[in-house]
Amino acid sequence: MNEVPLSHILFVSTALFFTGMYGLFTRRNMITMLMSIELILNSVNINFIAFNKYLHADKLDGVFFTIFIITIAAAEAAIAIAIIINLYRSHQSIDIEDAAEMKY
Amino acid sequence: MAVSAVLFYSISAFILVTGLLAVTTRKIFRSAIWLLFSLIGIAGLYFWMQMEFIAAVQVVVYVGGIVVLIIFSIFLTQQSGQEMLKPFRKRILVSLLAVLSGFSLTYQFIYRYKFVPSSHVPIDVRVANIGSQMLSTSAHGYILPFELVSILLLAAMIGCIVIAIKINPVKK
Amino acid sequence: MPNYAYIVMIPLLPLASFLLLGLFGRKYLRGYSGTFGTASLLISAVLSCITAYNYFFVSGKTNGLYHQIVAMKYVWLPFTPGISIDMTLLLESISVMMIVIVTFVSAMVHIFSLGYMKGQQRLGTYYSFLSLFTFSMLGLVLSGNIFQIYIFWELVGVSSYLLIGFYFDKPSAVAASKKAFIVTRFADLGFLIGILILAFHAESLDFTTLIRRLTSGSPELLKITTASFLGISMLSWGLSLVFIGGAGKSAMFPLHIWLPDAMEGPTPVSALIHAATMVVAGVYLVARLFPVFAISDPDALKLVMYTGALSALLAAIIACTQTDLKRVLAYSTMSQIGYMMFALGVSGYGGESGLGYTASMFHLFTHAFFKSLLFLCAGMVIHAFHSNEIKDMGGLRKIMPVTHIGFLIACLAIAGIPPFSGFFSKEEILQAAFRSSKWVYAVGLLTSGLTAFYMFRLYFSIFWSKEAKLSGNQREGTASMRIPLVILSICTALAGFVPFSKLITSDGLPLETHVNINFSIIPVSIALFGIFSAAYLYRIENDRPEKVARYLGKWYQAAFKKFYIDELYIFITKKIIFRLIGRPVAWIDKQVVDGFMNSLASITAKISEGIKGLQSGKIQNYALYFFAGIAGLAVLFIYLWK
Numbered sequence: 001m002n003e004v005p006l007s008h009i010l011f012v013s014t015a016l017f018f019t020g021m022y023g024l025f026t027r028r029n030m031i032t033m034l035m036s037i038e039l040i041l042n043s044v045n046i047n048f049i050a051f052n053k054y055l056h057a058d059k060l061d062g063v064f065f066t067i068f069i070i071t072i073a074a075a076e077a078a079i080a081i082a083i084i085i086n087l088y089r090s091h092q093s094i095d096i097e098d099a100a101e102m103k104y
Numbered sequence: 105m106a107v108s109a110v111l112f113y114s115i116s117a118f119i120l121v122t123g124l125l126a127v128t129t130r131k132i133f134r135s136a137i138w139l140l141f142s143l144i145g146i147a148g149l150y151f152w153m154q155m156e157f158i159a160a161v162q163v164v165v166y167v168g169g170i171v172v173l174i175i176f177s178i179f180l181t182q183q184s185g186q187e188m189l190k191p192f193r194k195r196i197l198v199s200l201l202a203v204l205s206g207f208s209l210t211y212q213f214i215y216r217y218k219f220v221p222s223s224h225v226p227i228d229v230r231v232a233n234i235g236s237q238m239l240s241t242s243a244h245g246y247i248l249p250f251e252l253v254s255i256l257l258l259a260a261m262i263g264c265i266v267i268a269i270k271i272n273p274v275k276k
Numbered sequence: 277m278p279n280y281a282y283i284v285m286i287p288l289l290p291l292a293s294f295l296l297l298g299l300f301g302r303k304y305l306r307g308y309s310g311t312f313g314t315a316s317l318l319i320s321a322v323l324s325c326i327t328a329y330n331y332f333f334v335s336g337k338t339n340g341l342y343h344q345i346v347a348m349k350y351v352w353l354p355f356t357p358g359i360s361i362d363m364t365l366l367l368e369s370i371s372v373m374m375i376v377i378v379t380f381v382s383a384m385v386h387i388f389s390l391g392y393m394k395g396q397q398r399l400g401t402y403y404s405f406l407s408l409f410t411f412s413m414l415g416l417v418l419s420g421n422i423f424q425i426y427i428f429w430e431l432v433g434v435s436s437y438l439l440i441g442f443y444f445d446k447p448s449a450v451a452a453s454k455k456a457f458i459v460t461r462f463a464d465l466g467f468l469i470g471i472l473i474l475a476f477h478a479e480s481l482d483f484t485t486l487i488r489r490l491t492s493g494s495p496e497l498l499k500i501t502t503a504s505f506l507g508i509s510m511l512s513w514g515l516s517l518v519f520i521g522g523a524g525k526s527a528m529f530p531l532h533i534w535l536p537d538a539m540e541g542p543t544p545v546s547a548l549i550h551a552a553t554m555v556v557a558g559v560y561l562v563a564r565l566f567p568v569f570a571i572s573d574p575d576a577l578k579l580v581m582y583t584g585a586l587s588a589l590l591a592a593i594i595a596c597t598q599t600d601l602k603r604v605l606a607y608s609t610m611s612q613i614g615y616m617m618f619a620l621g622v623s624g625y626g627g628e629s630g631l632g633y634t635a636s637m638f639h640l641f642t643h644a645f646f647k648s649l650l651f652l653c654a655g656m657v658i659h660a661f662h663s664n665e666i667k668d669m670g671g672l673r674k675i676m677p678v679t680h681i682g683f684l685i686a687c688l689a690i691a692g693i694p695p696f697s698g699f700f701s702k703e704e705i706l707q708a709a710f711r712s713s714k715w716v717y718a719v720g721l722l723t724s725g726l727t728a729f730y731m732f733r734l735y736f737s738i739f740w741s742k743e744a745k746l747s748g749n750q751r752e753g754t755a756s757m758r759i760p761l762v763i764l765s766i767c768t769a770l771a772g773f774v775p776f777s778k779l780i781t782s783d784g785l786p787l788e789t790h791v792n793i794n795f796s797i798i799p800v801s802i803a804l805f806g807i808f809s810a811a812y813l814y815r816i817e818n819d820r821p822e823k824v825a826r827y828l829g830k831w832y833q834a835a836f837k838k839f840y841i842d843e844l845y846i847f848i849t850k851k852i853i854f855r856l857i858g859r860p861v862a863w864i865d866k867q868v869v870d871g872f873m874n875s876l877a878s879i880t881a882k883i884s885e886g887i888k889g890l891q892s893g894k895i896q897n898y899a900l901y902f903f904a905g906i907a908g909l910a911v912l913f914i915y916l917w918k
Contacts, residue, residue, distance in 0.1 A: 003109040018207040023127030025199035026191040058224035075260035082267040103893025
């Protein structure tokens with residue numbers, strides 16, 4: 001694996017991050033927005049693992065952060081889906097444009 | 105070019121293509137499946153970096169847990185076979201602009217930055233090591249975050265139940 | 277030297293009574309409020325008499341000179357080392373005389389009110405206001421600091437306002453109280469500016485220091501006389517402005533218009549405030565600053581003299597034509613205060629030339645007695661007739677013997693017939709005027725004759741003239757109403773024999789005066805002429821007064837309408853001030869000030885209308901703004917913030 005420089009791995013994670021960002025900006029369905037957020041979190045995880053592997057091979061901190069992020073992402077996804085289902089009950093829709101009561 | 109490099113670039117291409125498809129396809133179910141592939145690709149990347157435990161966690165939690173949850177919620181809220189609404193063209197343009205400029209800004213920092221590779225002896229990333237350090241109370245132990253995260257998970261569980269609980273309509 | 281600390285009790289007793297009656301008078305002390313107020317005032321009066329005795333006959337004199345005694349001094353608001361507002365109780369001859377007058381007359385009025393105000397719903401309020409007034413007046417006369425005098429001056433004005441408007445369900449009383457307050461307040465503005473001018477240049481608010489610096493050849497005096505504004509020295513400005521304040525309270529021309537209207541208040545109140553005490557505050561003020569007036573600025577003293585003389589004559593002429601009993605007395609008060617003022621005006625400082633000062637204070641003293649007696653008698657009469665118009669009255673001399681005798685004594689005193697008190701004081705005033713200015717002397721003589729005429733016009737109209745038309749079996753008030761009349765009658769008859777010139781003089785040294793028979797012949801005969809002409813016109817009901825009035829024609833009308841001064845004021849305020857100043861100012865307020873504020877508000881509203889679209893409620897827009905912000909900050913920190 002030493003033939004691949006760190007910056008190439010970072011390119012992958014950055015590209016994945018902005019792909020997720022694009023989805024977050026353009027998607028109108030809340031579930032797909034949630035998917036975009038999962039992509040963003042995964043790109044961060046790749047970063048942690050790569051830094052751990054390349055720059056601080058004698059430590060495990062990157063691994064721990066990844067584990068915690070995965071845990072928290074799981075909790076976040078569960079809550080988000082609960083909210084989405086509740087919203088669907090009240091609005092009969094999970095389109096983000098329909099949930100705009102909080103405007104001026 | 106070595107085999108491992110070829111492997112890396114092909115995994116990377118797979119991740120990016122499936123990720124891009126996941127955020128652009130107009131069929132929501134397909135979107136979920138593309139996400140699934142992308143996450144599996146990321147797990148492959150972890151394998152490539154010899155992080156077997158993380159790869160396993162990734163497969164179990166993301167692929168086996170979250171994506172299934174997402175598909176489940178899609179079934180609850182969506183009529184099957186229906187295409188999603190098109191995003192607004194103006195918003196697509198603005199988002200593209202923002203995302204591309206953000207990407208170029210970020211990447212050129214990364215590109216110019218000189219990373220100093222580690223000179224230490226690599227640690228053995230075994231499950232036993234991870235487990236003992238995570239539960240250690242010494243200077244580099246992660247017992248406190250571990251406990252906090254466990255409480256967070258409990259709170260999230262209760263929160264999900266409370267949010268999703270069906271409220272009986274008030275009798276008049 | 278005896279301890280004068282108990283003097284603090286003299287003003288504090290009425291204050292305590294005011295607080296207690298004001299807080300609890302309506303609920304708990306209802307039945308006792310009169311007794312309570314009267315008792316505290318009587319104690320105060322006894323203490324004042326003890327003080328006067330101690331001061332004048334035991335310990336006030338050193339080396340034959342009455343000096344000042346500071347009974348209490350509390351620095352309240354220090355500004356600079358030299359200037360501070362103090363709460364002081366200062367004893368000197370005139371302040372001791374004033375506390376005796378104030379507490380004595382107030383006590384008499386309190387007793388009289390027990391009967392006069394019997395059955396009033398708001399008796400507790402009435403007595404608490406009376407106590408407040410007495411407290412303020414005592415604080416005023418005992419002040420050793422010119423700003424303290426101003427504070428109590430305003431308190432006196434407030435309590436006067438409250439008492440004039442006591443019958444607040446009567447629109448005329450409300451209007452009168454407002455008029456009194458506004459006119460005197462207007463004058464007090466001058467007073468305040470005067471105080472500030474004097475204090476600024478003399479660099480002290482303390483009376484003693486102020487007078488010392490402004491009379492001797494000190495640098496402060498030089499500064500204040502050389503500094504000038506519009507060609508008049510600052511000293512003259514300061515003293516004239518202070519005098520304007522005094523003229524407002526003392527109802528001097530042209531600020532007298534509030535006094536006749538103030539008679540809307542209860543009659544005992546008029547006796548106390550608008551005859552004996554508050555209205556002489558202006559005279560007292562000039563007397564306190566008299567050394568400055570007399571030594572450093574005779575021009576300002578001339579102003580006092582002319583104002584006093586003009587007011588005395590004008591008020592006397594108007595009083596001859598009025599038909600409202602209390603208004604006649606009000607104009608007579610104004611006329612007598614004019615007397616005191618011009619007596620101060622003709623006086624010099626020290627020795628024989630200081631006769632006018634002594635005479636003025638003497639007249640203040642005697643006037644307090646006979647004028648409060650007149651008002652209390654008027655109260656009796658009004659109580660019987662339920663009317664103020666003298667046309668409705670007549671023939672009371674059999675029905676009300678005590679009132680009759682009291683009124684007669686008071687009339688003789690005010691007319692200056694020996695041996696009643698008014699004769700002595702008036703005599704001294706005319707002597708002082710004769711020495712100083714023949715014109716003022718002539719005005720004094722004329723006023724004296726007119727005074728005798730209009731007072732006896734009242735006397736004959738009320739007690740002689742036609743038969744009394746009283747309904748029912750009228751008795752002459754209660755005992756509590758008759759006792760003060762008797763006491764005041766005795767005082768009025770005898771007050772003239774007080775050796776006043778030995779006690780109160782401009783420089784503190786005793787003065788030898790003696791009644792000059794040759795000099796007295798002219799004033800007394802003029803007064804007698806006035807009395808006889810009043811008797812000729814009014815003793816029996818006839819048509820002679822109307823004939824005289826018709827003969828005088830326009831002149832009578834002018835005097836009857838009070839020389840159109842009220843109309844002039846209304847013309848000035850309504851036609852000139854309101855139209856030329858009020859309306860443009862209102863226009864500026866509405867269009868410019870409000871317009872500015874309104875346009876600010878509408879601009880804000882329009883801007884918010886324009887930018888509220890940003891708060892679209894669309895989360896993705898918010899996320900985009902957020903991202904743009906982050907990217908902008910990143911660029912800023914990385915490229916520009918090196």
